[in-house]
Amino acid sequence: MLFKKYIIFFLTSAFVVLTSACLGNLCLANQSLQFSFHKLESDKKGPTILVVGGIQGDEPGGFNAASILATRYKITKGSLWIIPNLNFISIINRSRGVYGDLNRKFADIRSDDPDYHTVMEIKKVILNKKVDAILNLHDGSGFYRKKYIDDMYNPDRWGQSIIIDQEKINHPFGNLIETAKKVVEDVNLKIKLQEEKYSIHNTKTSDGNEEMAKTLTYFAIRNLKPAFGLEVSKNFLTYKRGYYHLLVIEAFLKILGVEFQKDFELSFSGVKDAINKDIQICLNSKILLDMEDARRQLRYIPFRKDKKIELNSRNPLFALVEYQGKYRVFYGNRDITYLYPQYFEYDEQGADSISIVIDGVEKTIHFGKMIEVKNHFIVKPIKNSRVNLIGFIGEEEKKDEANILIRKNDFIKKFSIDKSGLIYRIEVYKEEKFSGMVLVKFII
Numbered sequence: 272m273l274f275k276k277y278i279i280f281f282l283t284s285a286f287v288v289l290t291s292a293c294l295g296n297l298c299l300a301n302q303s304l305q306f307s308f309h310k311l312e313s314d315k316k317g318p319t320i321l322v323v324g325g326i327q328g329d330e331p332g333g334f335n336a337a338s339i340l341a342t343r344y345k346i347t348k349g350s351l352w353i354i355p356n357l358n359f360i361s362i363i364n365r366s367r368g369v370y371g372d373l374n375r376k377f378a379d380i381r382s383d384d385p386d387y388h389t390v391m392e393i394k395k396v397i398l399n400k401k402v403d404a405i406l407n408l409h410d411g412s413g414f415y416r417k418k419y420i421d422d423m424y425n426p427d428r429w430g431q432s433i434i435i436d437q438e439k440i441n442h443p444f445g446n447l448i449e450t451a452k453k454v455v456e457d458v459n460l461k462i463k464l465q466e467e468k469y470s471i472h473n474t475k476t477s478d479g480n481e482e483m484a485k486t487l488t489y490f491a492i493r494n495l496k497p498a499f500g501l502e503v504s505k506n507f508l509t510y511k512r513g514y515y516h517l518l519v520i521e522a523f524l525k526i527l528g529v530e531f532q533k534d535f536e537l538s539f540s541g542v543k544d545a546i547n548k549d550i551q552i553c554l555n556s557k558i559l560l561d562m563e564d565a566r567r568q569l570r571y572i573p574f575r576k577d578k579k580i581e582l583n584s585r586n587p588l589f590a591l592v593e594y595q596g597k598y599r600v601f602y603g604n605r606d607i608t609y610l611y612p613q614y615f616e617y618d619e620q621g622a623d624s625i626s627i628v629i630d631g632v633e634k635t636i637h638f639g640k641m642i643e644v645k646n647h648f649i650v651k652p653i654k655n656s657r658v659n660l661i662g663f664i665g666e667e668e669k670k671d672e673a674n675i676l677i678r679k680n681d682f683i684k685k686f687s688i689d690k691s692g693l694i695y696r697i698e699v700y701k702e703e704k705f706s707g708m709v710l711v712k713f714i715i
């Protein structure tokens with residue numbers, strides 16, 4: 272974690288683990304993936320802005336931008352609340368809405384609708400007294416332009432626009448058109464290509480726009496909460512969409528008086544890296560798996576015999592779904608890998624770390640961590656336990672592989688976690704029980 276002052280909590284469930292056997296067929300009626308809720312707070316008084324990503328599951332620009340916002344920003348004045356994955360089940364299914372369009376369920380919804388709980392929970396957040404403005408992130412088709420230019424640039428397209436339902440509401444931040452104008456002016460200064468510039472789209476919802484009347488933003492407006500729809504063009508690749516969303520969100524924050532810092536560069540490549548690099552999941556606090564360049568299948572992963580799984584990740588877009596005896600790891604719209612479990616009892620009472628001599632320097636390393644090695648490492652022997660280096664080829668078959676100097680070439684490449692053959696597993700067992708795992712990454 273880069274920023275300590277980062278609070279994450281799940282509204283109803285701590286673990287994003289599903290147990291359906293047939294996700295591909297969408298038969299998840301009784302399962303639900305809860306969205307996560309991140310509060311970035313500061314000591315300095317200021318407004319609270321709520322950002323919602325992933326209301327439609329096939330709009331990765333929005334939910335990736337919101338995920339970056341939740342994990343790479345620090346707020347220094349005011350507050351930023353983020354729900355990056357509102358429609359999580361649809362995100363991992365790459366579907367606009369597994370149970371229909373969630374953004375048409377805010378005028379009314381039946382209590383037996385599978386999205387009912389999600390809609391009720393997000394409404395509560397929107398109506399929270401602290402929330403001063405709401406930004407709802409979308410990826411829309413083409414490029415919205417007030418006048419028809421061609422098939423891609425016209426009033427029926429949505430991309431590269433700030434949506435308002437009406438010009439004003441009665442609220443200190445209620446001059447929606449003024450705020451939108453300032454945002455568009457600010458971001459357009461930073462966009463070189465005329466075709467990619469932003470426009471304002473007033474849907475004039477109260478004049479009888481029935482479709483827009485059912486949306487999240489109009490629910491907010493009806494309740495006198497300033498709300499804006501942010502539309503980035505689907506014509507762009509995901510990282511470019513994420514970049515434009517963040518550019519617009521930063522403009523909103525500045526104009527509304529929320530101050531922030533971030534730990535990456537807001538550029539196309541900076542956002543691309545923020546999405547694709549340094550992504551890891553941790554299982555049961557004992558196993559770290561690097562997902563950046565993961566193989567499509569990872570075998571013999573030591574899962575708990577009682578099948579209880581606790582998934583943790585810094586990134587809120589990860590989900591684990593049981594599938595025909597194995598587990599699929601989803602990262603937003605992408606399924607990254609299959610984990611093939613091998614079930615063990617866990618040594619819960621034992622040590623939670625091991626000593627490893629890394630390039631000549633001895634260090635204590637906790638399970639569920641990754642070490643970086645230039646040349647070689649030696650795992651120090653552990654009393655009553657054995658070390659198992661997955662894929663290690665020793666000169667002789669040894670039960671305990673502690674106290675051996677290991678180099679990269681001592682591993683068989685196909686056993687690595689990553690496709691590049693640089694990351695391997697050190698596992699520790701006490702008799703038949705699994706104690707924990709450390710990853711070793713060779714730096715070349």
Ligand SMILES: [Zn+2]
Binds near residue numbers: 330409411
């Ligand atoms: Zn949308």
